[in-house]
Amino acid sequence: MALMLYNTAAKRKEAFVPLERGNVGLYVCGVTVYDLCHIGHARSAIVFDVLVRYLRAIGNHVTYVRNFTDVDDKIIARAREEGKSPDDLAQFYIDAFYKDMDQLNILRADKEPRATEHIEGMIDMILTLIKGGHAYRAEDDVYFSVESFPGYGSLSGRRLEDMKAGSRIAVGENKRHPMDFALWKAAKEGEPYWDSPWGKGRPGWHMECSVMSSHFLGSTFDIHGGGEDLLFPHHENERAQAIAANGGDFARYWIHNGFVTVDSEKMSKSLGNFLTIRDALTLYHPQVLRLFLLSQHYRSPLDFTRGAVEGHQAGLVRIYRALERMESVIGPWIDNKDQGADGKGGAIALPDEFRAAMDDDLNTARAVAFLFETLKEINRLISPDSADSSGDLSELVRRRKELMRSASVLGLLNDSPAEFFSGIKQGEEGIEREEIERLIADRSAARAGKNWKKADEIRDTLKSMGVVLEDGPKGTTWRIDV
RNA sequence: GGCGGCAUAGCCAAGUGGCUAAGGCAGCGGUCUGCAAAACCGUUAUUCACCGGUUCGAGUCCGGUUGCCGCCUCCA
Numbered sequence: 001m002a003l004m005l006y007n008t009a010a011k012r013k014e015a016f017v018p019l020e021r022g023n024v025g026l027y028v029c030g031v032t033v034y035d036l037c038h039i040g041h042a043r044s045a046i047v048f049d050v051l052v053r054y055l056r057a058i059g060n061h062v063t064y065v066r067n068f069t070d071v072d073d074k075i076i077a078r079a080r081e082e083g084k085s086p087d088d089l090a091q092f093y094i095d096a097f098y099k100d101m102d103q104l105n106i107l108r109a110d111k112e113p114r115a116t117e118h119i120e121g122m123i124d125m126i127l128t129l130i131k132g133g134h135a136y137r138a139e140d141d142v143y144f145s146v147e148s149f150p151g152y153g154s155l156s157g158r159r160l161e162d163m164k165a166g167s168r169i170a171v172g173e174n175k176r177h178p179m180d181f182a183l184w185k186a187a188k189e190g191e192p193y194w195d196s197p198w199g200k201g202r203p204g205w206h207m208e209c210s211v212m213s214s215h216f217l218g219s220t221f222d223i224h225g226g227g228e229d230l231l232f233p234h235h236e237n238e239r240a241q242a243i244a245a246n247g248g249d250f251a252r253y254w255i256h257n258g259f260v261t262v263d264s265e266k267m268s269k270s271l272g273n274f275l276t277i278r279d280a281l282t283l284y285h286p287q288v289l290r291l292f293l294l295s296q297h298y299r300s301p302l303d304f305t306r307g308a309v310e311g312h313q314a315g316l317v318r319i320y321r322a323l324e325r326m327e328s329v330i331g332p333w334i335d336n337k338d339q340g341a342d343g344k345g346g347a348i349a350l351p352d353e354f355r356a357a358m359d360d361d362l363n364t365a366r367a368v369a370f371l372f373e374t375l376k377e378i379n380r381l382i383s384p385d386s387a388d389s390s391g392d393l394s395e396l397v398r399r400r401k402e403l404m405r406s407a408s409v410l411g412l413l414n415d416s417p418a419e420f421f422s423g424i425k426q427g428e429e430g431i432e433r434e435e436i437e438r439l440i441a442d443r444s445a446a447r448a449g450k451n452w453k454k455a456d457e458i459r460d461t462l463k464s465m466g467v468v469l470e471d472g473p474k475g476t477t478w479r480i481d482v
Numbered sequence: 483g484g485c486g487g488c489a490u491a492g493c494c495a496a497g498u499g500g501c502u503a504a505g506g507c508a509g510c511g512g513u514c515u516g517c518a519a520a521a522c523c524g525u526u527a528u529u530c531a532c533c534g535g536u537u538c539g540a541g542u543c544c545g546g547u548u549g550c551c552g553c554c555u556c557c558a
Contacts, residue, residue, distance in 0.1 A: 004498090011486095013498080031558075044558040074556070156553085162484050163554070205556085227558030232485090234557090258487090259552065266552080295506075296495060301488075301551065308494050311507035318506090321520075357496090365496050369505035376522090383522050452516055459518075470519050479520095 003058065005223075006299060006361045008231060008254040009155050013361050016253060018222045024055050024062045025217035027251065028109070029209060029226035029234070032069040033093035034078045036276040037100050038267060039289075039304055040260040044227050046290060047257045047298040047362070049106045050410055051225070054358050057409045059347030065216045066109035067209060068094055070116050071202055076191055086192050090114075100277040103286045105411045111216050115208035119194045121215055122207040125245045126183045127197065134244040138174030140186030140199045146179045149240045155254065156232035181237050183207055206234055210242035210250075219248030228256040228299075260293075262304045275304065285424045287412060288313040294364040294410055315372065317424070317482055322378055324417035326400055329382055330393055332416070333404055354406040367410060374403045425480040436467055440476050443469075 003016040018024045028048045031041055048066075055062045069075075070090035079089040094114075126142055129135035134148045146152045146160060153159050163179055182204035187193035193200035213221065219242070226235065235254065242250045259266070262273040280289055283306075292312040296302050323333070350358075351374075357366035381396045407413035415423065443458040459469055468481045 029558075032556085038558085040558045042558085047558095072556090157485060158554075159484085228487095229553065229557055232553065233555090257558070259558075261551080264550085267557095292494090299487090300495090303494090305494085307507085311494055314508085315506050318520095325521085360498075363496075365506095366504075369496070372505055379521060380523095447516080450516075456517070468519065471515075471517095472520085 003054075003359050004361050005253055005255060008256050009251075011157070014253070016223075018060065019220065019252070022060055024060045024223065025221035026052065026055075026062060026064050026223045026225065027209070027213040027217060027221065028064070028066045028224075029230055030066045030068050030112070031093075031097060032072050032074060033090045033097065034072065034075040035093065036096055036278055038260075039262070039275045039277060039280050039293075040227070040267060042100070042104055042277050042280075042289065043260050043293045043298075043302065044225075044257050045101055045106045046104060046293050046411070048225050048255075050294065050364060051223075051255070051362060052107065053409050053411060054362065057348050057350060058355075063111070063217065064107075064109040065111040065113070065213065067212055068097075068112065068114045069205070069208060070094070070114045071192065072115075072205065080190075087116075096278075100281075103281060104277070104290055105286065105414050107411075113212045113216070115203070115212075118208060118211050118215065119203065121211040122203045123184075123194075123196050125207065125211050125241070126203075128245045129183065129241060132244060134241070135183055136176065137198060140201060141174060141182055142184035142198055143175055143180040144183050144237065144241050144244075145176060146181075146240065147177050149244050151243070152179075152240050153236065155239055156236045158232060158236070181206065181233065183241065206237040206241060209234070209238045210245070213238075213251070214242060214246055219246035219250070221251060223253045223255060224251030225255040225257070228258055231256055257298045258301045260302050260304055264303055264305075280304075284309055284313060285316075285420070287415060287420065288316055288424070290410075291316050291368065291412060294412070295368055296365050298362055298364065313424075313482070319371070319375055319413065320415075320417045320420045322375055322382075323413065324421075325382055326378065326396065327417065330397055330400070333400065348405060350405055350409065351402045354402075354409075358409070364410060367406065371403060371406060371410075371412075374399055374406070378403065421479070421482075424482050436462065436465075436478060440469070440478060444476060447471075 004013045005016045006012065007014045026048070028044075031037060037045075048064075052062050052064050068090070071086065075086050075090055079086040082089065084092075126135060129144065130137065130142065133145075135142055135144050153163070160177075160179060184196060184198055184201050184203060184207075186199060186201045191202070193202060213224065224235070231254075239250045242248075261267070262275050265271055265273055267274045277289075284292075288309065292304075292309045293302065295312055327333070351370065353370050353373075354367055357363045357370060360366070378396065378399050381399065404413060439458050439462055443455045446452075446454040446458065462469060462478070463481070466481050467478050470477050470479070
C-alpha cells in the first residue's frame with residue numbers, strides 16, 4: 001500500500017515518496033488576517049489537517065508549516081476603516097482564527113510564521129533575484145520578470161502568450177511584461193513600511209511563502225498546499241521566484257483543495273452568502289461541520305446547504321448513540337498511548353479498508369463510509385437480539401478500536417458522547433430536569449396501571465417540549481431531540 | 483477569448499474498463515414494543531445528462547451536444 005496523491009503540477013495521482021524516508025515537509029498557505037474565517041477556510045484547514053494526521057498515522061514525522069499573511073493591502077485598508085493599527089488588526093484576527101479552528105479540532109501547525117517576521121529574508125531573496133537578472137527595479141518598486149524564468153506557467157498550465165493575448169490586466173506603466181508581478185512595493189503616505197535598498201516599502205504578496213517555506217523546509221521540499229484559487233497567480237509566482245532565487249525544485253507535490261459554495265453560489269460579500277465559521281457554528285456542532293466537509297473528496301467543489309449538512313448531523317448522531325451504548329457495555333473509550341494521530345512516533349494500526357481509502361488521494365468520503373460500515377457491525381454486536389451480544393465482547397472492543405482510530409485520523413469523534421450530546425442540544429436551557437423526571441414518573445405509574453392513553457399524552461407533552469422517551473427493559477430514559 | 487472541472491436514486495455522495503453501481507440522509511415493509519422511540523433485518527438507480535465511437539466488455543477511455551461551475555483581478 002502506498003499513499004497516492006493528486007499532484008497539481010503533474011495533473012495526475014502520483015505515489016507519494018518523501019525526499020527523506022519517514023520525514024515530510026509540508027507548507028500550506030494560511031490566511032490573510034483581515035477578517036473572520038469562512039467555511040471555505042475551514043475546508044482547506046481541515047483537508048490539510050487530515051493530511052498531516054494521516055501522514056503521521058502511517059509513521060512519518062511531519063514538519064507542518066502554515067503562515068499568516070499579516071501585511072497586505074486589505075489589512076491596511078481594513079485597519080484604516082477601523083482606526084486600528086495593522087498589527088493590532090492582524091493580531092485580532094489571528095486570535096479569531098485560533099478560536100474557530102480549535103473548535104473544529106484542527107491541530108496547530110509546527111511552525112506558524114507571520115510574513116512580518118521574515119521581511120529581511122524577503123529582501124535578501126529580492127536582491128538575489130535582481131542579481132540573477134530575474135527582477136528589476138522600476139522607480140521604487142521591484143518586479144519579477146516572468147520572461148526571465150523559462151518554466152513560468154508550467155505549474156498552472158498557462159502559457160505566457162495566451163495570458164498576454166487575453167489579458168484583462170492593465171499593463172503597469174513600469175512593467176516590462178504585463179504578467180510581471182511586484183516583489184517590493186513602495187509605501188505610500190501613511191502605509192506601514194520597512195526600510196530596504198529600494199526605500200521604504202513592503203513585500204509583494206508572493207514573497208512571504210517563497211521565503212518562509214524555504215526557510216523552514218529547504219529549497220526543495222515535499223508538499224505545498226492551498227486552495228485551488230491560489231494556483232494562479234500565487235503559487236505560480238511563488239514557485240517561479242523561489243526557484244529563480246534558490247535553485248532546487250521548490251515543492252515536489254502540489255495539493256489544492258476545491259472550493260466551497262453556499263447554495264450553489266460562490267461566497268461573496270455582495271451576495272450576502274459569506275458564511276463565517278462562527279456563523280456556521282451557531283447552526284451546527286463543530287463535529288457535524290467537520291464530518292460534512294470531509295464527506296466528499298477534497299478536490300471536488302462542495303456545496304454547503306442546510307439539507308446536506310443536516311443529513312450528516314443525523315448520521316453523526318447515530319454514531320454517537322452507538323458510542324454511548326458501547327460505553328455502557330464495555331466502558332468508556334480510553335485513549336491509549338498507541339492510538340490517535342497526534343503521536344510523534346511510529347505508525348498506528350489502521351484497518352486495511354480505511355487505509356486503502358486514505359491512500360487513494362485522501363478519499364475521505366470512502367473513509368467515512370468505512371466508519372459507517374463499522375458502526376453497523378458494532379450495532380449488530382450490541383443489538384439486544386443479536387446472537388453475539390451475550391458472549392464474547394472482544395469483537396466489540398476490537399471494532400470500537402478500529403472505529404475510534406480511524407475517526408481520530410479524520411479528527412472526528414473526539415468528543416465523548418456526553419460532550420457531544422450536550423453540545424448539540426439546542427434550547428436546553430428552557431428544559432427543567434425535575435419537571436421531566438416528574439412527568440416520566442407519572443407516565444411510568446400510568447403505564448404500570450395500563451393507562452395507555454394517559455401515558456401517551458404525557459409522552460406527547462414531553463415530545464412537544466423537545467424531549468424524546470425510550471422505554472427499555474431497565475426503565476424509561478429520555479434525551480433531547482436533535 | 484484562454485485554461486480547467488463537474489453532470490451517478492427524492493437529497494448528499496464513492497466508484498483507479500470486467501463478479502449483483504459503496505456509504506449517509508429521507509422513505510417504505512418487517513422484528514422488537516401496550517403503542518412508540520432506538521437498534522437490527524429487508525427494500526428503494528436493468529442504470530450512471532444526451533448522441534456517437536473504441537472494446538469481447540464502459541458510469542469508467544475517445545469525439546461531439548447540452549447544462550452547471552471555477553480560475554485567468556484580492557481570494558481557502
